[in-house]
Amino acid sequence: MTVCDYVPGLENIPAAQSGISYVDGKQGILEYRGIRIEELAAKSNFVESAYLLIWGKLPTQNELEAFETEIRYHRRIKYRIRDMMKCFPETGHPMDALQTSAAALGLFYARRALADPQYIREAVVRLLAKIPTMVAAFKVMRKGNDPIQPNDNLDYTANFLYMLTEQIPDPIEAHIFDVCLTLHAEHTINASTFSAMVTSSTMTDPYAVVASAVGTLAGPLHGGANEEVIQMLEEIGSIDNVRAYVEACVVNKKRIMGFGHRVYKVKDPRATILQELVEKLFAKEGVDYFYEIAVELEKVVEEKLAHKGVYANVDFYSGLVYRKLGIPTDLFTPILRSPASPVGWPIGASRSRKIASFDRHRSIAASTISPISPWQSGSVRVVLAWRSPPSASATPLSIDW
Numbered sequence: 001m002t003v004c005d006y007v008p009g010l011e012n013i014p015a016a017q018s019g020i021s022y023v024d025g026k027q028g029i030l031e032y033r034g035i036r037i038e039e040l041a042a043k044s045n046f047v048e049s050a051y052l053l054i055w056g057k058l059p060t061q062n063e064l065e066a067f068e069t070e071i072r073y074h075r076r077i078k079y080r081i082r083d084m085m086k087c088f089p090e091t092g093h094p095m096d097a098l099q100t101s102a103a104a105l106g107l108f109y110a111r112r113a114l115a116d117p118q119y120i121r122e123a124v125v126r127l128l129a130k131i132p133t134m135v136a137a138f139k140v141m142r143k144g145n146d147p148i149q150p151n152d153n154l155d156y157t158a159n160f161l162y163m164l165t166e167q168i169p170d171p172i173e174a175h176i177f178d179v180c181l182t183l184h185a186e187h188t189i190n191a192s193t194f195s196a197m198v199t200s201s202t203m204t205d206p207y208a209v210v211a212s213a214v215g216t217l218a219g220p221l222h223g224g225a226n227e228e229v230i231q232m233l234e235e236i237g238s239i240d241n242v243r244a245y246v247e248a249c250v251v252n253k254k255r256i257m258g259f260g261h262r263v264y265k266v267k268d269p270r271a272t273i274l275q276e277l278v279e280k281l282f283a284k285e286g287v288d289y290f291y292e293i294a295v296e297l298e299k300v301v302e303e304k305l306a307h308k309g310v311y312a313n314v315d316f317y318s319g320l321v322y323r324k325l326g327i328p329t330d331l332f333t334p335i336l337r338s339p340a341s342p343v344g345w346p347i348g349a350s351r352s353r354k355i356a357s358f359d360r361h362r363s364i365a366a367s368t369i370s371p372i373s374p375w376q377s378g379s380v381r382v383v384l385a386w387r388s389p390p391s392a393s394a395t396p397l398s399i400d401w
């Protein structure tokens with residue numbers, strides 16, 4: 001009989017060693033390449049943080065300017081891609097539109113040359129540059145209008161917001177939007193990053209990798225909670241209803257959207273940063289009634305659920321920001337997270353050659369599941385979630401990371 005360990009969802013199975021980002025869920029710490037997220041939110045911007053994540057160091061002024069210029073140059077999309085997008089149904093979800101368009105870029109630029117650093121750089125730049133244009137184009141074209149062309153006088157984030165809202169953005173709004181993108185640029189190995197790692201381990205092209213990651217991100221259990229936060233606030237409707245709503249959720253064991261996290265057992269540091277930004281936005285543009293409900297909701301949820309480690313997560317306040325910026329709810333996920341896909345993938349590609357042996361994964365029959373410890377780890381040697389039959393090998397198969 002084959003003895004196998006079965007770990008549903010590979011929970012707690014290390015998939016890679018990484019210094020790209022670090023999360024301490026007990027203390028509420030998030031770092032990109034060793035720099036605290038609070039510091040990056042205050043002093044950096046999305047493009048610089050993307051550079052830091054991809055190449056492992058902050059750019060010099062010249063390097064940053066060269067990177068920005070390259071991205072600016074590649075913002076436009078080919079008319080054939082635009083024509084293809086015009087044929088998408090207007091009722092289609094923007095995440096599906098993005099996945100299709102990202103894959104379509106591969107028809108024009110793919111070379112499957114993952115070992116060539118110049119090719120990787122070009123692919124990352126193209127993806128970073130064109131994803132906002134494609135997301136914004138779908139938003140406009142699904143109403144039957146022509147897409148807004150990128151504005152070369154605006155920086156990355158201001159241009160993205162301009163193409164979405166069809167107005168030159170106010171600098172405070174552009175700054176807040178930029179911080180939102182920075183906060184979502186990387187978060188260790190979540191489902192979409194894992195998906196990108198598996199796809200790139202086959203040495204396919206980066207456009208296919210990003211399309212695969214976007215497809216994973218599209219699921220409501222991954223992206224999408226911020227959309228549901230807005231629906232929940234609408235459903236609550238009034239500050240007076242907050243306490244009863246929370247109590248009913250607790251009694252009925254219903255999840256309250258925008259609260260709780262697999263890793264953070266204190267308030268998500270990104271939620272704290274976003275809350276400050278939301279206050280700044282509302283101080284400028286007038287208080288939003290939804291925000292007052294949200295503040296009361298956070299207070300009552302903490303009172304009732306803090307003992308379980310349930311606090312506000314990043315999705316709780318991000319929806320409020322996007323709503324205030326006039327962005328349609330179904331665009332929250334593609335806007336927030338998709339520019340991050342080309343940031344995460346090349347890093348995934350560099351380590352994913354080591355996980356090329358994913359193609360050796362097996363499924364196991366339920367009757368062979370063993371209740372023994374699923375994995376053991378030394379300092380760098382990690383046993384995968386399955387073992388070879390004892391007759392074939394005395395020691396478990398493993399991979400050196």
Ligand SMILES: CC(C)(COP(=O)(O)OP(=O)(O)OC[C@H]1O[C@@H](n2cnc3c(N)ncnc32)[C@H](O)[C@@H]1OP(=O)(O)O)[C@@H](O)C(=O)NCCC(=O)NCCS
Nearest residue numbers: 225254255256257258259260261262305308310313314315
């Ligand atoms: C993110 C999430 C899936 C993490 O779930 P998890 O890892 O299973 O959470 P935990 O196991 O730590 O939950 C501990 C307890 O808190 C409860 N809990 C967790 N999140 C909760 C929430 N949002 N609302 C109410 N109760 C919650 C759990 O039911 C559990 O209660 P129990 O001990 O009585 O069974 C979950 O918090 C959730 O569904 N949140 C809402 C969706 C959301 O905002 N997602 C975006 C995440 S960035």
